[in-house]
Amino acid sequence: MEINMKVSGLLAVFLLLSADKIGFGMSHPKPGCRYPPSQWCRSLEIAIECKVQKQCMEMNAIRPNQTVPPVSVTLYYESLCPACRVFMSEQLFPTWTMLQDIMTVTLVPYGNAKELLSANSPFTCQHGEPECRGNMIEACIIHLTGHSALHVIYCMASAANVLDAAEPCLELYAPSVSWSSVVSCVRGALGYQLMHSNAVMTRALNPAHTHIPWVTFNGEYTEENEDKAMSSLYHLVCQLYKGVKPPACTGAPVRVDRSFC
Structure with missing residues (x-):
């Protein structure tokens, strides 16, 4: 069975590292979120439930061209x-x-x-x-x-x-x-x-x-x-991969605008 999850590894790491800064505490989602971090951006409904829709939208902007086959x-x-x-x-x-x-x-x-x-x-x-x-x-x-x-x-x-x-x-x-x-x-x-x-x-x-x-x-x-x-x-x-290489392949820095407390 093909396994093709939507959320990137970089996103999962980012969400975990910044979780306590955006209100999750102890790097875990609130009890209302029943999904593991790897699935937080799989759909809008999950992102909303896990309160990471803003972060998911930010990271979506740096994803590779989806028209190129993986x-x-x-x-x-x-x-x-x-x-x-x-x-x-x-x-x-x-x-x-x-x-x-x-x-x-x-x-x-x-x-x-x-x-x-x-x-x-x-x-x-x-x-x-x-x-x-x-x-x-x-x-x-x-x-x-x-x-x-x-x-x-x-x-x-x-x-x-x-x-x-x-x-x-x-x-x-x-x-x-x-x-x-x-x-x-x-x-x-x-x-x-x-x-x-x-x-x-x-x-x-x-x-x-x-x-x-x-x-x-x-x-x-x-x-x-x-x-x-x-x-x-x-x-x-x-x-x-035949498309434009993602930052994970090139080592290119990626700037994501977000606020800190």
């Missing part, structure tokens, strides 16, 4: 793969946090799994049954949480225990989605449908994947781009 990054991975977890926590999430206005992220948890014609055990995974369960949990979370999915998956990947972290990460970053709905997805037909879709997407890769993490850009894979992504995904996304 860089599409798709990660094919496994929930318990150590290399996948490192790439997620050290490259993908930090890059997306800063450059989400010029990139979209699609997560496909499946990797080196195999789909079997068995009702009792329809999938086998490289790191055993716990990884199959982790893949399905993450597939359900991606399906159910939408805009908050990357936050939740990053939280799980960077935790000491991926599976144990699933419920608290969901509660932290997508509190409107109940853990029971994830469990129902995992145990029901929906979870298997989502995993089958991921299997189909993974098998359709051309060239076929030989390892994970496997990353495509705008639907294409090259070994050169993969090498660049593993060392500095941030610079690669800036390089691949």
Whole structure:
């Protein structure tokens, strides 16, 4: 599922740093705001509820030209793969946090799994049954949480225990989605449908994947781009974006008019 949140990473950082100066206190929105900072500018209604409409309007003025398509990054991975977890926590999430206005992220948890014609055990995974369960949990979370999915998956990947972290990460970053709905997805037909879709997407890769993490850009894979992504995904996304580079890519100073007390 494509994850294309509206608020930029720079905006989220700005709002958090200035929150206590505009009346939030302790860098958190007032109790009436039920959304995490990453979603405060996703819509006018949310901005008004969280009392940041002025700040959102100011930051909108420096966003890249939305007529230029963003860089599409798709990660094919496994929930318990150590290399996948490192790439997620050290490259993908930090890059997306800063450059989400010029990139979209699609997560496909499946990797080196195999789909079997068995009702009792329809999938086998490289790191055993716990990884199959982790893949399905993450597939359900991606399906159910939408805009908050990357936050939740990053939280799980960077935790000491991926599976144990699933419920608290969901509660932290997508509190409107109940853990029971994830469990129902995992145990029901929906979870298997989502995993089958991921299997189909993974098998359709051309060239076929030989390892994970496997990353495509705008639907294409090259070994050169993969090498660049593993060392500095941030610079690669800036390089691949065809529009006017945002300040996060160029390092250009941006002046935002705002008052202080």
